[in-house]
Amino acid sequence: MSHPTVIMKEETTDNIYAYALSKTLTKVSSPATVGLYSSCQDRLDVILDQMGVYTNRESLRIEQKSDKSEKPLAAKLSVKHLLLLIVRLIFFAPVWTMENQNRHNVRFLYVNFSAWHFAGSDMLWAGIAIRLFHAMQVNFGKLQLAFYRVTQYDEEDEVKEKEVKDTLDNWTYKMVLGCPLWSVLVCIIVIPVVLLVVFFVWGFPEVQSPQKNETEVTKVDLLEGAIFISLGIPAATGLRFAIQMANSLVFSQAHNIKKGMDNERLSKQLGFMNEVRKEIWFLTQFIKFMEVFEKRRIRIVLKITNLDRCSPKKIVAVLGAINILLSDEESPVLSILAVNPTVLLEKVKFAESSICKEDRAHGLLNRIVTLAFTVPTMSQNLKHKLFHSLNNTPGFSEDSPLRWNRHRRKTSVIEPIVLAIGESTESIVDTIEMKEDELEKTVLTILSKGEKKLNKYMLDDAISMKRTINSVWVTVIIMKLLKKEFPDPEDTAAWVVLANQWPCRFGWILQCVEDEKQRAAIDQQKASHDDSKTLWQVFSQSREELYVMRTNIEDLLEQDGDPEVFEALLKDDEFEFTIKNLEIFQVGMVNLDQSIKRELALIRGTCRLEDSGWMRNIAPLPVTSLIKMTTDDICEEMERLKLDSKYRETVKIHKLNGSALVFGDTEDLKALLGMTFGEWATFKLHFLSFVSPLRPKHENMLTLPAKTHLYKFLQCVAKK
Secondary structure (H helix, E strand, C coil), X not given: CHHHHHHHCCCHHHHHHHHHHHHHHCCCCCCEEEEEECCCHHHHHHHHHHHHHHHHHHHHHHHHHCCHHHCCCCCCCCHHHHHHHHHHHHHEEECCECCCCCCCCEXXXXXXXXXXXXXXXXXXXXXXXXXHHHHHHHHHCHHHHHHHHHHCCCHHHHCCCCCCECCCCCEEECEECCEEHHHHHHHHHHHHHHHHHHHHHHCCCCCCCCCCCHHHHHHHHHHHHHHHHHHHHHHHHHHHHHHHHHHHHHCCHHHHHHHHHHCHHHHCCCHHHHHHHHHHHHHHHHHHHHHHHHCCEEEEEEEEECHHHCCHHHHHHHHHHHHHHCCCCCCCEEEEEEECHHHHHHHXXXXXXXXXXXXXXXXXXXXXXXXXXECCCCCHHHXXXXXXXXXXXCCCCCCCCCCCCHHHHCCCCHHHHHHHHHHHHHHHHHHHHHCHHHHHHHHHHHHHHXXXXXXXXXXXXXXXXXXXXXXXXXXXXXXXXXXXXXXXXXXXXXXXXXXXXXXXXXXXXXXXXXXXHHHHHHCCCCCCCCCCCEHHXXXXXXXXXXXXXXXXXXXXXXXXXXXXXXXXHHCCCCCCCEHHHHHHHHHHCCCCCHHHHHHHHHHHHHHCCCCCHHHHCCCCCCHHHHCCCCHHHHHHHHHHCCCCHHHHHHHXXXXXXXXXXXXXXXHHHHHHHCCCHHHHHHHHHHHCCCCCCCCCHHHCCCCHHHHHHHHHHHHHHHHC
């Protein structure tokens, strides 16, 4: 029983991330797409579930602070409010005003979309629309949706310009022939009723004459016909309304889409996706109507999970659906793409549609995601305690070492852990909620002052600016909760821009700093780490290594902005880009895709063998180490290899350093040194047996990608 209690104090980090995201969602303008990235699906599930709890709490807190005149209606309508809604639907039309378009109160509706459940369909993106329709029926009711479609919905409104009026009235009467609809309806119903009462009480007029006057009889017949016609008009109108309502209730939007998907001829038509888009627009308009009625904003949070388990073609189709169907300017949808970024990106790379730079893996996500949130890895202490807890859990499945989803939460240790997480975070969250005004003021100050300083470094597109604003909100909240802060808080925006606009180069700096610490630990160096070292110094010392590796990371470098602007920002004296501040920022650095950093680490690791054991003899030096070696370092290595001293003198005379060996011509170097065959073989194996993109292919040990390119080139030559 002691294990859950121990974990309780540290596991709050995931709850902090969930709280920061939920807080940011109340500030984000829709539509927006959040990329929630982690290699552990169970952590994603925990964060998504906790976000639902915190968004509801945040909505309630905002409502409690609002004025009584702005109090929204209850989510579950009473009979009185349901009747009022029906009256509004039939006789009134909403008026878009500055007030009802900028309300502070907000209601969140969560919609779960597991892509794996729809993976068997050829049109996975249509499953998103089906899930949205089902969620709207559950939250608002089929009757309300049917009433809206019959009484309010008009497809032509999509092409009309939306007019926002400067008025306090939220509703206006529907007009028919210049008269309010309710008055016309009253006349249609009341006048025939009055006439019927009169004629049934006093009877129809009879003309008694010795000679039948056909003209008088005709008038009486016409009067009777007029009465029956006046009764038939409301009856026909009511019948038409009833048929439309029955059709909307029986044949829902989801039914129509499923029918279209089953029809192979229809589903292959270009207009099918347009029909689905129209239905999504219908939902958008219904939500807008309900926002005016309930006196608050309504946001649909679409949680997309298990997408990384689908085929590449279907993944691209879903991403395209998010970009097309859910990115209408008026869309109230906030999409959360909860995936393993490494798996997703690798699959997208194999998609057939990845032709241009913007359609490739990272470029495609950058066009869609307006807030990237990478869940940081667990601390070593937490992993140890969590493993110890799970290892001592009876009946735990060996094939699933960590299950925090709904099914596993009901078992033994996992449920106390999750409950403890929520309880331990309550005090922290309550503390920051009490300082809501101060927090918002801090973020707005950082954004306003940061924009003035960073204007010349920022990209000129709206998505990048949205991503920066949203990332600043999340980062500030996390750092506040974890009680971390820069010496100058206004530098937060600069760090966010650095990670957003240059993820590859910034990730490279992070990897270099991390490798330096790990190397110091391996070599048991007790020298203190220089925290005052600037990121520009780190980048300057390793830029040659990055240049040599550039052919292996072309797709990563494509995600970066202008390299000269990056260097100018790093050297800007207005911002303190030091290793000390980097360690502070890493606590809240959730906007950098860690898959980029991992790929850089993998590529760097393959080029950089561990400097231990057999490598100390004659094993090839990694190019990342060789390129940094001075002339003296080369001579020391040659002395260790027991090569003749005359060769070392030649190296000193001609000032041969690591760069000269990497970029120089092998044949010229061989002639310059004048070694025997055995000595040259040893020297070449140790210093020149590396893979460099600048050296002739016959001089390198070809990697698999290099062999592939060479094979394709030879095929082209053979064809010619």
